[in-house]
Amino acid sequence: MTEKHTPDDLTVGRVADLVGVSVRTLHHWDGIGLVRPSGRTWSGYRLYDAQDISRIHRVLVYRELGLALAEIGRILDDPSVDPGVHLHRQRTLLRERIHRLEKTARAVDEMIERTDMTHEKSTTGTSLTPEEQARIFGTDWDPAYQDEARERWGGSDAWKQSAARTGSWDAAQWQTIKDETDEVEAALAEALSRGVEPGSEEANALAERHRASIGRHYDCTPSMQVVLARMYTEDPRFAAHYDERGEGLAVWLRRAIEESARSQGVDPETATWQ
Structure with a gap:
């Protein structure tokens, strides 16, 4: 680290705006x-040069691919690997991710074709009014979400089971479930902030x-949870929900799941809805 810098060096706030991450993340x-x-600077403020920003962009690509920060650091700091090799590696990983997304899309298309759209109950239960839904799930709750869920999963056993379990829940029961979910997500975000590694005993x-x-x-099942976890990073709405709890939480949670x-004998690469 040096106090010498050029006029082209950028402050942490400017870099945050440039690359689209928070100052806290940097x-x-x-x-x-x-x-x-x-x-x-002479007063101690961080300054980033062009090479620093290039490294940030490489971190962002690897993070988007689902790698943990510790793993990204090991890859980038490997003295035997040059930037060109990094680019080829990233391209390979991107192609693999595209392949997985295409397989997931085909699976969803198959579910839609088999879906019975006629007479299943909503997963939110018919006893909640729109006002109660907004109060419990937040003002950004959109009833269209349940229609989308019904379109995707309406013919599945999980949907039928959920409808049977939740159909009679009242507002107080839904509030309890929401509070429990908030506690779980807060614990996940806290673990991320402490640097808990996916695969560790605590993360499991x-x-x-x-x-x-x-x-x-x-x-x-663990396999079904893996399928859900893919949406946490691939659907912007899920990613935004978890990342609001903690920067990078969606990716971290997917890797933790x-x-x-994997520790229970499930291969995440081939996990299906079963």
Whole structure:
């Protein structure tokens, strides 16, 4: 680290605006040694040069691909690997992700074709008024979500099981479920902030706690949880929901679920809705 800098160096706030991450995230990456700014002003403020920003972009690509920050750091700091190799590696991983997304899309199309759209109950229960839904689930709750869910999953056993379990729940019961879900998500975000690694004993326990919360609605196997976790990073709405709890939580949770499933004999790459 040096106090010398050029006029082209950028402050942490300017870099945050440029690359689309929060200042808090950049501070965290500096603290764990993932992306350390190359310079400082005389008053101690961080300054990033062009190479620093290039590294940030590489971190963002790897994070989008689902890699943990510690793993990204090891890859980027490998002295035997040059930037060109990184680009080829990223391209390979992107092609693999596209392949997985295409397989998921085909599976969803098949579910839609088999869906019985006529007489299943909503997963939110018919006893909640629109006002109660907004109060419990938040003002951004959109009743269209349940229509979309019915379109995707309406013919599945999980949907029927959820309808049977939740159809008679009143507002107080839904509020209890919502409070429990908030507690689970807060615990996940807290673990992320402490740097808990997916695959660790603590992360596996949290993944199981998350699965248990889903199990209040229907029996969720580790394989089914993996399928759900894919949506947490691939659907912007899920990603925004979790990342509002903590920057990068959606990716972290997906990896935690996948590693927990792997410890139970499930291959995340081939997991299906069963």
